[in-house]
Amino acid sequence: MNVVVRAQAEQLAALGHRVRIITRRTHAAQQAEHEWTPGVVVRHLDAGPARLLAKGEHEALIGSFGAALREQLGEDPADLIHAEHWYSGLAALPAARSLGVPLVQSYHSIAAGDDTPLEAGERPEAPGRLAGERRLAHEADLVVTVSEAEKSTVLQRLGGDPDRVRVVPPGVDTRVFRPCTEGERQDRAARIARGGLPEVLVAGRLHPLKGFDLAIAALAELPDERRPALRIVGDSPPDGDDYASLLHDAVAAAGMLGTTSFDGALRRSELAERLRRAALVLIPSHSETFGLVALEAAASGVPVVARATGGLCEAVDDGATGLLLDGEDPADWAAAIERLLGDPALAERMGREGRRRALERSWRVSTDTLVAVYRELLRR
Template structure:
């Protein structure tokens, strides 16, 4: 492999890096692939991202930036397929990937880097056919997710677990976001420890910063977003699904109402994922617990707009039941906003408890209500956490992520 300028086949079957994060199946993985590809390209790599076409309007090829191409592969109908339907389209998708390489000179790609188990299945075939290493990133794992299911959520099927096991076995290298994820790969999937490499994601400190364009601070952002200058604002940003647990925040507001305490404004930014009724269910829950007037729903927004909401907030809440990392937490901290997060998975790496935010040990709405209320009423502590948030966020860099990923590519190529 030409390690100084590798040609990378990046696979993301079920979600395109061009999709808006925070809706459908688009989330942190989309940001990860986009930012990693950009950082790799800055180091001389050529990255081609293969993803499934979901619209007839999508061209075969999109040049995102110098050194980065997105290839749309037709595999099944453009619309109407749920993520759980996609295993039946992997053969078709894999054929499209292989045909792309067949039109090139022999040995065109140096490495296959797949994301999520569906991509790992397709990547396994491509890497085997091309005789190049397969580097895989799980992003989420069925066994881990099933251990922390929300009430009423559906367990991941055995078919996915088997598929993940196969990818773990066949990959030449596995990239984990955190030491905790690495340990899960080893204990839950019997991954060879020698194949597992911890590479922490980064954050774009130009977009996510304490001041916006023109030096806009919290007051200016609030004015621009139509928020009261003296309001207590908590922001949740992400896909609206049981796994991300925004319902915990609404129930926490209900607890504050029941106790006669001041109730902050909760801004939920994102679209329904998995369940098309997810937003309506949250609206109904807010009505049931008496906080409809305190909950504001906003659709997913571009990252520059998301940074404005983070700067405007007093706190950003990440109550996920399972999280391989938690990019939202780091992005919020980069804006100088403390984070209240669940004490799970990668959030333990993204948030430093008592320094950049607070980790909550469970999903009890009463506990979340207590933590939120205490922080919102303690300006001095929030200010200290805001300073700590900037320090913690500065540790994460996409350039470092790319450098470490290139090292993994080289190690995988050596066998």
């Protein structure tokens, strides 16, 4: 979500629009306002304690953040409000109505009940989430989703109106996320020739929804002499690190401590460097509204092995830019990993095709689509 918001805000500003990103103060030293980039101002409003909170704690602050937002927009009006995630939408809805400003809602993830399978989506970490998301599907002036899969969820699970839902796929920065240069390629080949291992990468929150335990189990299926290194990029969410502990235990139990690294959260430039040096990227997520890592891997010229679920079926073209797998049998995932690692020509073809398609999916293209959606709403 943060990547999408930042990239589209920067592109909107480059197109001449005035953008304000309004968020909650999470540290006492944060300035009330600062210019992120020319044309984009970030404003921090006081609502609740000035510290990072677990996701579930935000529900209690919807009212206070909404009141501060209403005051802010009363002093400095906007033509349109775009709420990102459900609690921002519920906070913005009364302000939008009282000021007569249209409200656009994006979810980025949608809750599923505790009794539904993981592939249905996020667990509702706050009691009011499911009801809040349904309310926004009915009351926001427009809902913007990142994929056709997410649109279907809004329509079917939340009861949204198809006439008020638009799909705006995310983009990718193809300058930051790029394939290896010839020199980098030669360095990687020389490292492997000296006994180094090809790398398989997973990236995202250390959360059960991401399915990183399946990546570990899949690599554990491979014989020691053919097992690649596993690089895990990401941190635990603020509300707990139980899953991270489970992953560390699984690595130890599989005897993979010497070939697995936990890199934590990385800057975009650091993630891009790790991606382009990887032999392939695994995305075993139970649910993804889109799967931005798949597009970033494609831009890096790296094939993807992903679960055939949600937006990943739109982000990965099975057989062309990667492989899509049903189910979670580690042996099936291990076979797909071996297939690509054992066929460099196939992996290279997929990488080239992924890069070609990524070049057609810039953030400018994504933002042009978003602007067209905004203009359609404002004309109404």
